[in-house]
Amino acid sequence: MTYSAVTKLIARNLLLLAAATASATAGGAPAAPASDGRPTAPIPTEPPMPAATMAEFAAAIPACDVTRAHCYRVRIHLGTQDGAPYVSPAWLASQFEFANQMFAPIDVSFELHSATTIDAPAVIDGRKARDAIAKGIKATDAVDIFVVGALADLDDAAFPLFGVHWRRTKQTSRRFVILSSYAWGRTMAHELGHFFGLPHSTYAISIMNKTPRLEPPLAQRRFADEEVPILTATRNKIEKRRELRNYRVPAAMPNGAVPRQ
Ligand SMILES: [Zn+2]
Numbered sequence: 001m002t003y004s005a006v007t008k009l010i011a012r013n014l015l016l017l018a019a020a021t022a023s024a025t026a027g028g029a030p031a032a033p034a035s036d037g038r039p040t041a042p043i044p045t046e047p048p049m050p051a052a053t054m055a056e057f058a059a060a061i062p063a064c065d066v067t068r069a070h071c072y073r074v075r076i077h078l079g080t081q082d083g084a085p086y087v088s089p090a091w092l093a094s095q096f097e098f099a100n101q102m103f104a105p106i107d108v109s110f111e112l113h114s115a116t117t118i119d120a121p122a123v124i125d126g127r128k129a130r131d132a133i134a135k136g137i138k139a140t141d142a143v144d145i146f147v148v149g150a151l152a153d154l155d156d157a158a159f160p161l162f163g164v165h166w167r168r169t170k171q172t173s174r175r176f177v178i179l180s181s182y183a184w185g186r187t188m189a190h191e192l193g194h195f196f197g198l199p200h201s202t203y204a205i206s207i208m209n210k211t212p213r214l215e216p217p218l219a220q221r222r223f224a225d226e227e228v229p230i231l232t233a234t235r236n237k238i239e240k241r242r243e244l245r246n247y248r249v250p251a252a253m254p255n256g257a258v259p260r261q
Contacts, residue, residue: 054114054116054117056089057076057085057092057112057115058112059089060089060092061092061093061096061111061112062096062111064110065100069107069246070106070107070108070109070246070248071108071109071110071246071247071248072108072111072142072143072244072247073110073111073113073143073247074096074110074111074112074113074142074144074145075113075114075115075116075142075144075145076092076112076114076116077117077118077120077137077144077146077147078115078147079117079149080117081149085147086147086149087147092115094185095179095183095188095189096111096112098185098189099188099189101189101222102189102192102207102222103189103192105231106232108235110143111247113142118133118137118146120146120148120149121148124148124150124151124152125152125157126152127154130164131166133146134168139174139243141244143176143177143195144176144177145178145191146176146177147178147179147180148181149180150181150182151164151178151179151180162180162183162184162187163179163183163188165192175195177191177192177194177195179191186207189207190207190208193208193227194208196230196231196235198231204216205220205222205224206221206222206223206224207222207223208223208224
């Protein structure tokens with residue numbers, strides 16, 4: 001075996017180990033991750049969570065907040081290990097809860113369209129694997145989010161990522177989010193920030209800033225004021241091109257027409 005093959009094998013085993021132990025973080029974050037993009041602390045080893053039925057996932061996620069003018073649906077595609085999803089309904093619910101808090105400034109709320117299991121490799125470790133995960137899953141009017149065992153950095157296969165917003169290589173209009181099972185509770189909101197047009201930023205307050213920092217405290221972080229107009233403009237474009245449907249609007253009305261008081 002060549003040196004690079006050995007390195008690759010070690011990297012893969014590390015990721016598999018991460019996937020195997022990750023379900024650990026059900027409902028909470030891994031030990032003190034310092035940035036929004038990459039876990040920096042070792043992944044804790046805890047017993048795998050019990051299997052949950054799809055109905056339990058559906059029951060855990062509330063419908064869109066009725067006070068928000070824009071309601072989008074999310075299709076969750078769950079990778080499994082020994083037949084059980086890597087994550088629990090509580091884990092997923094905390095991702096929705098945080099995303100809904102973060103998107104309040106642009107009057108957006110997210111609800112679950114469906115949660116189903118998929119056949120996916122334990123480790124999503126390259127462009128091909130990222131592209132392939134959505135194979136055969138046609139775009140609808142909802143956001144597609146895949147939750148997998150482990151997700152590797154494209155530039156450094158041994159480095160686990162919390163999540164990614166991904167465009168298919170040969171069909172860039174088709175995009176979706178992949179979350180790893182060890183993602184912390186803020187990852188879905190961060191990746192949806194990308195979905196709604198934001199790059200990474202350097203605003204200290206922003207959940208799009210990946211630089212580890214102590215200030216401001218995590219509880220105060222959100223989208224920066226400067227990022228809100230970009231989110232709003234992208235939201236309007238997404239509705240106009242019907243990539244997502246605003247479920248607050250009755251089906252008979254033109255897409256994107258927000259009801260007035
Ligand atoms: Zn990012």
